[in-house]
Amino acid sequence: MDEALKASRLDIDTLCVNTVRTLAIDAIQKANSGHPGAPMGLAPAAYVLFTRIMKHNPMNPDWLDRDRFVLSGGHASMLLYSLLYLTGYGLSLDDLKSFRQLGSRTPGHPEFGLTPGVETTTGPLGQGFANAVGMAIAERHLAAVFNRKGAEIVDHNTYVMCGDGDMMEGITSEAASLAGHLGLSRLICIYDDNGISIEGSTAITFTEDVARRFKAYNWQVLTVSDGNDLAAIETALRKAGAEITQPSLIVLRTEIAFGSPNKQGSAEAHGAPLGAAEVCLTKECLGCSKDDEFCVPIEVLEKCRECIAKGEQAEVEWQNRFKHYNKTYPDLAERWVNAVSGFIPEGWDADLPKFSPSDGPLATRAASGRVLNAVAEVLPTLVGGSADLAPSNKTFIDGAPEFQKNVGGGRNLRFGVREHAMGGILNGMFLHNGVRPYGGTFLVFADYMRPAIRLASLMNLSVIYIFTHDSVAVGEDGPTHQPIEHLTSLRIIPRLTVIRPADAAETVEAWRQAVATTGPVALILSRQKLPVLDRTRYAPANGLKNGAYILSDAKGQPDIILIASGSEVHLALAAQEALAAEGIATRVVSMPSWELFQKMPTSYKERVLPHAVGRRIAVEAGHPIGWDRYVGSQGKVIGISSFGASAPGAAVMEKFGMSADNIVQEAKQLMG
Numbered sequence: 001m002d003e004a005l006k007a008s009r010l011d012i013d014t015l016c017v018n019t020v021r022t023l024a025i026d027a028i029q030k031a032n033s034g035h036p037g038a039p040m041g042l043a044p045a046a047y048v049l050f051t052r053i054m055k056h057n058p059m060n061p062d063w064l065d066r067d068r069f070v071l072s073g074g075h076a077s078m079l080l081y082s083l084l085y086l087t088g089y090g091l092s093l094d095d096l097k098s099f100r101q102l103g104s105r106t107p108g109h110p111e112f113g114l115t116p117g118v119e120t121t122t123g124p125l126g127q128g129f130a131n132a133v134g135m136a137i138a139e140r141h142l143a144a145v146f147n148r149k150g151a152e153i154v155d156h157n158t159y160v161m162c163g164d165g166d167m168m169e170g171i172t173s174e175a176a177s178l179a180g181h182l183g184l185s186r187l188i189c190i191y192d193d194n195g196i197s198i199e200g201s202t203a204i205t206f207t208e209d210v211a212r213r214f215k216a217y218n219w220q221v222l223t224v225s226d227g228n229d230l231a232a233i234e235t236a237l238r239k240a241g242a243e244i245t246q247p248s249l250i251v252l253r254t255e256i257a258f259g260s261p262n263k264q265g266s267a268e269a270h271g272a273p274l275g276a277a278e279v280c281l282t283k284e285c286l287g288c289s290k291d292d293e294f295c296v297p298i299e300v301l302e303k304c305r306e307c308i309a310k311g312e313q314a315e316v317e318w319q320n321r322f323k324h325y326n327k328t329y330p331d332l333a334e335r336w337v338n339a340v341s342g343f344i345p346e347g348w349d350a351d352l353p354k355f356s357p358s359d360g361p362l363a364t365r366a367a368s369g370r371v372l373n374a375v376a377e378v379l380p381t382l383v384g385g386s387a388d389l390a391p392s393n394k395t396f397i398d399g400a401p402e403f404q405k406n407v408g409g410g411r412n413l414r415f416g417v418r419e420h421a422m423g424g425i426l427n428g429m430f431l432h433n434g435v436r437p438y439g440g441t442f443l444v445f446a447d448y449m450r451p452a453i454r455l456a457s458l459m460n461l462s463v464i465y466i467f468t469h470d471s472v473a474v475g476e477d478g479p480t481h482q483p484i485e486h487l488t489s490l491r492i493i494p495r496l497t498v499i500r501p502a503d504a505a506e507t508v509e510a511w512r513q514a515v516a517t518t519g520p521v522a523l524i525l526s527r528q529k530l531p532v533l534d535r536t537r538y539a540p541a542n543g544l545k546n547g548a549y550i551l552s553d554a555k556g557q558p559d560i561i562l563i564a565s566g567s568e569v570h571l572a573l574a575a576q577e578a579l580a581a582e583g584i585a586t587r588v589v590s591m592p593s594w595e596l597f598q599k600m601p602t603s604y605k606e607r608v609l610p611h612a613v614g615r616r617i618a619v620e621a622g623h624p625i626g627w628d629r630y631v632g633s634q635g636k637v638i639g640i641s642s643f644g645a646s647a648p649g650a651a652v653m654e655k656f657g658m659s660a661d662n663i664v665q666e667a668k669q670l671m672g
């Protein structure tokens with residue numbers, strides 16, 4: 001490159017980088033809210049990534065073979081919005097001007113599904129990092145399944161930017177450890193090593209050697225000592241891209257709020273607007289006109305929008321590759337199209353297992369394992385595993401290989417004892433597209449992954465959770481392993497569907513529901529064996545789809561209604577018989593899912609739980625809160641609001657009133 005050209009390129013690059021900075025500070029100043037520091041420090045790296053490195057097509061943010069970009073430190077959202085605007089993702093300057101305002105496409109933290117180009121919702125630190133690991137796992141898996149020599153249709157990287165906060169969070173350590181173990185070489189992380197978080201210098205809290213930590217995780221670690229050195233950033237990114245055995249971490253030394261004469265390097269710039277005066281000073285410092293707001297020099301826009309032509313060209317090349325692939329491997333191509341469109345074949349559930357009382361008692365987790373295997377036969381996109389509890393959670397797909405470093409096509413993931421990362425990774429896998437992820441652990445440890453479950457719900461991701469060992473009936477392991485408040489606490493997460501089947505047949509229906517549901521579903525399964533209900537005597541299990549159904553009715557108008565979920569349904573049925581012997585007409589309602597029941601029309605709800613029958617008892621071996629909604633003011637809830645106890649499961653259930661006898665006593669009291 002001749003010197004003059006080099007100089008002009010440098011100028012335009014600097015101008016572009018500074019425009020990213022000024023757009024961020026203007027939007028944050030106008031909103032009088034936001035985080036200017038990180039966008040100002042990271043502007044050069046983000047600019048290099050978007051304009052020189054990443055394979056993306058702003059005209060088609062959903063192009064399947066695009067590189068993924070995750071901004072794990074979601075508070076730096078204006079960095080992403082500025083880049084998306086400048087590179088042509090269809091955001092307007094007006095969108096930037098309405099940063100953080102009601103109904104805008106530029107919310108405080110990036111939200112998936114709202115802004116074109118935003119790959120995931122980030123804000124809770126560390127989640128984005130785990131999402132990126134999930135995306136890289138999905139890429140690796142799909143590449144192994146679909147690519148053929150000379151016909152690589154899955155061929156992209158996942159980039160994630162994160163800061164000190166992400167690095168401090170445990171989920172990042174868990175996810176990074178797994179990524180290193182798996183050798184996810186197409187995962188590249190830029191770590192904004194600015195030494196500042198909210199309370200000040202990281203010297204007060206975070207003094208470990210991150211580079212050595214990641215080396216120990218089996219990552220390639222590169223360092224760029226000047227966050228403004230575009231060439232060094234580009235070189236590091238290219239080196240990371242060329243690595244084929246390990247994920248890469250680029251430790252990028254930056255200064256928070258770079259360009260602000262009075263706030264650069266200071267925690268003050270982390271989460272507050274610079275202030276009008278400082279904005280002017282900063283613009284002067286950066287060589288921009290101090291009086292112009294949201295100023296975008298035409299040459300900056302032209303330069304950044306080169307991404308469009310480049311991206312379109314890249315996508316056309318991919319389309320051509322896919323055409324060739326389609327001709328050469330029509331079956332695979334069809335399978336690919338099905339996978340990425342989330343297609344579920346007609347009649348997919350025709351051959352799910354059928355259970356009857358003659359099968360003998362069966363834990364719902366065991367039934368689930370069998371159903372999972374049947375689903376896996378017809379749904380090749382089903383990929384998942386457990387956080388080191390596969391033998392207990394029954395999450396293994398028999399006969400399918402494990403996903404390991406050199407076995408990308410494996411469908412059985414081994415998450416290790418990393419529940420939180422598992423949650424974030426499942427989200428990333430689904431966000432990537434092409435796989436239907438599931439993950440299992442004990443219900444009591446759902447707490448360890450709750451932030452990720454919340455985000456799956458917020459984004460409405462169709463992730464399936466397999467939570468087993470669902471009550472104090474777990475037994476000997478004692479209170480630490482006995483869920484109490486977990487069912488209730490999962491049920492209050494908006495959009496999450498929680499299903500707790502009563503027997504093997506309901507478990508089949510629960511899976512049928514889970515696969516067909518858009519959005520996250522938690523299956524809550526027993527450790528202990530439960531009888532398979534005789535459906536010639538009781539209502540069919542497909543009533544589960546309605547959330548609650550009359551399992552066994554009284555002859556004539558019931559005096560009392562017993563409502564139960566999961567293992568307690570059997571106690572309610574036994575109580576019904578005992579009460580009948582005493583002349584008390586009892587209806588038993590199996591209620592595996594509040595959320596599904598809530599969606600039913602009022603007329604159905606009234607049929608199952610008629611107002612006229614005010615005497616109702618809900619029975620569930622979990623916290624009673626919330627059941628009052630179904631038992632009403634005259635009803636009772638038999639639940640557990642203390643911690644459990646270490647003893648054989650049956651003894652613990654008895655101790656906490658989970659018995660037919662106790663239900664009968666309570667029912668008789670209610671009858672007066």
Ligand SMILES: Cc1ncc(C[n+]2csc(CCOP(=O)(O)OP(=O)(O)O)c2C)c(N)n1
Nearest residue numbers: 038123124125163164165166196197198270
């Ligand atoms: C899980 C979680 N805890 C706390 C916060 C609040 N928070 C937002 S940013 C931040 C500090 C992050 O520091 P760093 O990553 O260094 O960002 P920088 O100061 O460089 O912008 C904190 C504590 C959060 N968003 N998520």
